[in-house]
Amino acid sequence: MTGTQERAERPPEDSVLVLPRYLREPAGRRTPVGYAEYRSTALRAPLRAPVDLPHRLTEITGPVLGEDRVRPEDADLTLRNGGEAVGQRILVFGRVLDSDGRPVPDALVEIWQANASGRYRHVVDTFPAPLDPHFDGLGRVVTDSLGRYEFMTVKPGAYPWGNHHNAWRPAHIHFSLFGRAFTQRLVTQMYFPDDPLFGQDPIFNSIPAAARYRAISRYDLERTQDNWALAFQWDIVLRGRDQTPFETEDDGDVA
Numbered sequence: 001m002t003g004t005q006e007r008a009e010r011p012p013e014d015s016v017l018v019l020p021r022y023l024r025e026p027a028g029r030r031t032p033v034g035y036a037e038y039r040s041t042a043l044r045a046p047l048r049a050p051v052d053l054p055h056r057l058t059e060i061t062g063p064v065l066g067e068d069r070v071r072p073e074d075a076d077l078t079l080r081n082g083g084e085a086v087g088q089r090i091l092v093f094g095r096v097l098d099s100d101g102r103p104v105p106d107a108l109v110e111i112w113q114a115n116a117s118g119r120y121r122h123v124v125d126t127f128p129a130p131l132d133p134h135f136d137g138l139g140r141v142v143t144d145s146l147g148r149y150e151f152m153t154v155k156p157g158a159y160p161w162g163n164h165h166n167a168w169r170p171a172h173i174h175f176s177l178f179g180r181a182f183t184q185r186l187v188t189q190m191y192f193p194d195d196p197l198f199g200q201d202p203i204f205n206s207i208p209a210a211a212r213y214r215a216i217s218r219y220d221l222e223r224t225q226d227n228w229a230l231a232f233q234w235d236i237v238l239r240g241r242d243q244t245p246f247e248t249e250d251d252g253d254v255a
């Protein structure tokens with residue numbers, strides 16, 4: 001879920017373009033796209049090793065996101081269709097950081113999740129748990145100048161998913177992030193501390209063991225709101241922060 005960045009040396013001439021370059025994550029630290037115990041990956045995981053494409057100007061600049069399209073109410077999933085969602089209110093907050101620990105401002109953070117009963121508002125979800133007319137499970141924000149984001153939502157329920165007998169997904173929230181470049185796109189899941197379902201969940205366990213803790217949020221008493229909502233903090237690390245390229249004479253292919 002993270003990458004690292006190595007900056008190219010800046011040539012002595014001011015007129016040349018220097019682009020950041022990203023280190024490739026070693027295979028052993030990548031979450032595999034195919035994982036035998038996660039059965040459906042057998043049909044959709046590539047059979048051949050992926051080809052790493054070079055990072056040219058297109059890959060390390062943009063996307064330019066229209067912040068004006070994101071409304072403040074998009075960050076509060078508990079108020080939809082004129083009413084309040086059912087469930088335990090939670091504040092989910094954190095920072096988006098690059099691999100050097102610097103905040104990533106203006107990153108688009110989108111989430112989707114099941115409702116408190118463990119049901120998605122989606123046509124293929126046939127789990128016989130009730131839908132909530134006041135919960136659609138969708139939210140989005142743009143990080144502020146310090147890379148911060150926060151959502152008010154309800155804690156998602158666990159749900160069965162048919163991977164094996166009595167298979168239940170631990171409670172989780174899906175995240176999609178667009179950083180400052182297409183190569184900073186990240187799609188991942190946030191979990192909650194001490195979930196008893198971790199041990200039997202192949203999706204969670206497909207994450208290399210040493211990195212699993214990074215997918216689990218932290219309960220935060222200080223941000224918990226008295227008489228209103230529990231708080232969970234989760235920082236997200238993207239690969240190295242891009243920056244405005246310096247001009248150069250080469251074609252920008254730094255891979």
Ligand SMILES: [Fe+2]
Pocket residue numbers: 114169172174
């Ligand atoms: Fe899910």
